[in-house]
Amino acid sequence: MLRRARGLVLRFVRRRALAALTGLALVLPAVWMEFGNAGDAWWISGAALVLGATGAALLWTAITGVPPDYLDSNS
Numbered sequence: 001m002l003r004r005a006r007g008l009v010l011r012f013v014r015r016r017a018l019a020a021l022t023g024l025a026l027v028l029p030a031v032w033m034e035f036g037n038a039g040d041a042w043w044i045s046g047a048a049l050v051l052g053a054t055g056a057a058l059l060w061t062a063i064t065g066v067p068p069d070y071l072d073s074n075s
Contacts, residue, residue, distance in 0.1 A: 013061050020062035026055030 013019050030052030033044050 013058070014066055016062045016065070019058045023055040023058030023060075023062060026051045027059065028055075030055060 012022075030048045032038060033048035034052070038044050038048075
């Protein structure tokens with residue numbers, strides 16, 4: 001089951017436009033929760049941190065691309 005989840009995430013990240021849109025969709029609410037008036041509950045800062053970090057990682061991967069799994073020594 002863990003291998004299937006890993007494969008799903010890897011296939012998702014390879015679609016750059018979808019990864020960028022999802023990353024942006026995660027970063028924007030995280031910024032609003034952190035800097036806006038989202039409330040004073042203790043868990044909001046943690047949720048904003050997790051959403052923002054995941055969204056930033058997806059955006060970064062969409063911008064830079066996924067590195068190859070191996071390096072060919074003949075090239």
